Amino acid sequence: MTSPFFIPVELSHTALLLSDVQTQILKRFPTEIQKDYLDKIKILLGFFRAEISKCRSNQDTTIRSAPYDGVPLIVHHTLPFNLNSNAFVSPYNKLGKWVKQLEDAGYFANAPSDPHHPYYGIPDDIVPSGGWGGKDEIVLGKLQPSCFGSSDLQSYLRARGIRHVVLVGLTTMGSILGSARAGADLDFHIICVEEGIIDDDPEVHNFLMSKVLPKFVDVVHLKDILRLQV
Template structure:
């Protein structure tokens, strides 16, 4: 489906877990492959610069826990911890004091909003994201981040159910689960929102 023109006054970029915990190979506890991390970070940098130039707010949502019990209380995460799953290191991910909690430096500027303390895949769950967006008159979300088949998928579904127009910027999302990136985009495109390239998105703004 063709991406419609986007009204900058009603649009926001929402980056999901574009933090060092996924994207900085030196400190990441659940890393993307280094090449993928560099590529998705660079694409996001292009998008957020274009958004700011048009007066579009940039909102970064970052996972963070008070302690490991908040992670282990999820039965699935507790079950896969320490196995050969891609999320095997989940009980060590985004804990207090971790450098992984920092948004990638190329993506963060003064004036951006950082929503911290995301606990689950859905960025709206137990955060003030909805308030941040509604208070700014936002009705269209340009969604980016990690992972395509978990946090990006869950957040786009949640945005759709809240009647936001959701646009997933495909160059600006990626996943640790390498075979599931394209299937996740197919699910999103079919039922929950637009999937557009970075170039298409910037042009629509």
């Protein structure tokens, strides 16, 4: 059977990267699509959380000098909307119009403008059961659609020895296209999961996932990820 990955994947050196999976963007989709999407994301998160727990339980800390060596990572990477009242959105960036539409729709109503306490808008359904604060599932804010453009993401990935990045999120022609291309250019093995990526325009989604992204990254199905083992 032919592998869907162009190189073998070491799950122990893999990160699950959730890009812009946040309430403000999800609200743009019908309720049934939101639920179906989050159900699939929860399956992915459950798989990675179980693998991380397995690695931690098998890890012999008395002989390992690197406490994170061989442990997968989960990164929730979102735009902290309303941070400094969205002053980070440049008037020369065409996305400014899109942010204005979200503002007018009231999607920032519960998002404070306090720069010391940014609001990441991560849906309650996918927050870790024990809350935030762990070393293996973290939250990062960004100020651009691309995950690799305006945050400390690379530092976290390099520190953990991450070589493979399983990328999911919203939307296909937004953060996913930008993050996939940027990550590939930085020599990370980027893996886009079909069921974990959606877009407002199904036609654009299908074109990007079938014609554009496969030239630079692996595009696979959820079942392909669930077959991986540390």
